């Protein structure tokens with residue numbers, strides 16, 4: 001019996017979200033080639049067909065586009081870095097040339113801890129030394145596709161609360177908050193709305 005068969009050869013290991021298992025899985029990108037075969041025996045190699053990602057657990061294959069979906073662990077790491085950058089930029093813009101404010105620092109640490117991350121004052125000091133403001137936008141941008149409107153609003157609101165801990169939000173901090181909103185892909189009216197609500201809340205306390 002002459003027919004066409006497809007052979008698969010694993011090319012490189014990948015971690016991905018398997019749509020069949022529904023969770024993060026190890027797998028491999030597999031290169032696939034058509035063969036003219038007699039029975040099960042390949043005789044003539046034909047051109048390669050599009051590579052696929054194969055799950056190591058369920059064995060199902062799916063298109064490479066799945067690799068654009070961040071795994072849960074990648075997403076968690078992404079959020080962790082983005083949050084640290086945003087917090088540091090808000091704290092730094094509030095300090096200006098002035099000294100550290102204990103209450104601000106404590107609140108900054110609590111924002112990280114409430115988000116579920118291990119984080120303390122030493123981590124904050126490290127981040128203030130090592131993370132620069134220019135890094136904030138590139139780290140926040142991937143979250144634009146991952147957070148819901150409500151998630152974005154909630155994140156911006158938390159950062160506004162942090163900025164307002166030691167008095168009204170300063171122009172430099174407001175600028176950071178605007179950059180956060182823009183990086184998250186929020187509409188200008190939405191950003192201004194969240195900041196205005198924050199201003200009213202902090203004035204009345």
Ligand SMILES: [Zn+2]
Nearest residue numbers: 018021055058
């Ligand atoms: Zn699977």
